[in-house]
């Protein structure tokens with residue numbers, strides 16, 4: 001089974017849909033200024049609606065470690081996804097404080113040492129853009145669980161899993177119709193991921 005994260009939840013109603021399709025993780029964009037960015041009130045409402053056993057990760061594109069620690073400490077998020085330009089010092093500090101971390105990397109930097117729990121390979125940042133999956137290092141070379149992201153959808157997910165052999169897949173745009181999370185697409189994506197090793 002390949003685990004699946006559905007990212008970019010920005011509506012309370014989408015949390016109820018996630019409870020129906022049961023992904024292994026959900027993500028909210030706590031970095032400001034993006035189409036799917038959420039404020040604290042919406043984030044709290046999403047966390048309250050989402051089933052307790054589905055961890056909610058905050059996506060951050062700066063190094064405001066104190067904010068991340070506060071959000072983690074008060075239960076708003078169960079982990080942090082840090083974009084490529086966040087320093088390894090921030091990753092180490094968060095891990096030292098017990099915060100699970102997903103570190104986003106471009107494919108060419110996939111094998112760089114990190115204290116993160118999961119390395120996400122992505123060039124998309126929620127734009128639905130794929131990259132050449134052959135650039136992902138083969139499984140025997142990986143030191144950390146790998147999360148594949150970027151332009152995954154119901155048409156290419158099975159091929160992506162077969163080719164890359166990720167531990168996790170992460171999908172945002174491919175789970176949306178007209179910019180809003182769609183229950184039928186999310187159900188298909190979860191079924192495809194869970195059916196494949």
Ligand SMILES: O=C(O)c1ccccc1NCC(=O)[C@H](O)[C@H](O)COP(=O)(O)O
Nearest residue numbers: 007034124125126128150151171172173
């Ligand atoms: O979704 C955003 O708006 C976003 C903004 C800034 C940094 C990251 C962002 N999204 C991350 C993700 O949704 C996923 O980790 C990943 O990039 C998959 O995106 P997609 O290609 O849309 O499936």
